[in-house]
Amino acid sequence: MKNKNVRGILALAVVTALSFGVILGSKALAQDTEGESAEAKVTEELDTKGAEGIESASKTEDGYLVSVKTKGYGGDIFLNVSFDKAGKKITKVEVTEQKETEGLGAKIAESEFLSQFEGAEAPVYLPGMSLEEKEEISLEDRTLADGDYEAKADGPDNNGFTDQVTMTVKDGKITAVNWESVGADGSKKSVLSENGEYVMTEDGLTWKEQAEALSAALIEKQSLSFLNVNEQGKTDAVSGVSIAVGGFVNLAEQCLNQAAGEETETQEPQNGTQVDAVAGATISSTAAVEGINAAYEFLQSVK
Structure with missing residues (x-):
């Protein structure tokens, strides 16, 4: 009889403990679910008519939410950009749709890239990126002064080589161009590739020939x-x-700008926040940044 009472007490204790566990677990799950699904309540829809690239915009309890479309490498990129109540500081960026290259541009949708925008003051920009719109001038619309021009990369690449391009203009035409890449020890890719010391493919053109x-x-x-x-x-x-x-393209463009008498130095913006691009995906990264800035500029026009 005594054993039966003990077993009964133990069973009751187990059931009670399990019940408390279920209750506590349910509360925790409910809190987690609420945290995951909670979104700032929309208090006012903003008029986006005539705003290029702006899909929708609203004022929320926490600030602003702007949905924007921008052109990427693989197609249109859609982003949701959240701002604080002042419409200046970015609180969150989400990529809702993109068709960028898997393993490269598609990384703009990953937290490693997006998290850097949280808390950043808008506008945002990549290293060497100007926030001022430049008028596109074709070669046909500008005059090139005769002379020799040279442009050199700011620093070496991942393999320790620094690119440089020289260009000669005569009678207003490009008559000579040379692209070289020089190592820290003074070695040149053109020479190394001809000597078989810098080989990219077994049957293709050497670096110098390319x-x-x-x-x-x-x-x-x-x-x-x-x-x-x-x-x-x-x-x-x-x-x-x-x-x-x-x-090559960047440095050749610098040489052309020199020949045309145009400013080639890029002035870093005096306001905003510098962010990093996804390695090897400059086009996609730039598109995302431009989309975020478009959302910010739209807010400044309607606030």
């Missing part, structure tokens, strides 16, 4: 507009060229 083909194409076209560069910094515009050409 650099020369690229330079020859620029002289023939008298413009950089033919170089459609993809997200990996490569182009299919010149036969046999498989190397990344982003460095």
Whole structure:
């Protein structure tokens, strides 16, 4: 009889403990679910008519929420950008839809990239990015002064090589272009590739041959507009060229700007926050930043 009473007491204790566990677990789950699904309550819908790229916008209890569309490398990118009550500080950025390259541009939807915007003062910008709109001037609309011009990268790449481009203009035309990449010890990619010390492919053109083909194409076209560069910094515009050409394009453009008497230095914005791009995905990163800034600019126009 005594054993039966003991077993009964133990059973009751177990049931009671389990009941408390279920209750506490239910409360915790409810709190977690509420935290995950909780969204700032919309207090006012904002008029977005005529605002290019702005899908919708609203005033919320916590600030503002703007849905924006921007053009990426693989297609349109859709973002939700939340701001504080002053409409100045970014509180959250979400990428709701994108078609960027998997493993590269698609990383703009990951927290490692998006988290850096939380708490950032808008507008935001990437290193070397100007917030001022520049008027596009084609080569045909500007005069190039005769002379020799040179542009050099700010620092070495991941392999320790620094790109540099020299350009000669005669009678207003580009007559010579040379792209070289120099190591810390003074070694040149053109020489290393010819000696078999810098090999990219077994059967393709050497680095020097590709650099020369690229330079020859620029002289023939008298413009950089033919170089459609993809997200990996490569182009299919010149036969046999498989190397990344982003460095060449940037430096050649600097030489052209020098020849045209245009300012080539990029002034960092005096306001806003600098952020980092996804490595190897400058186009997608820039598109996301431009979308966020478009949302910010829209708010400044309606507040």
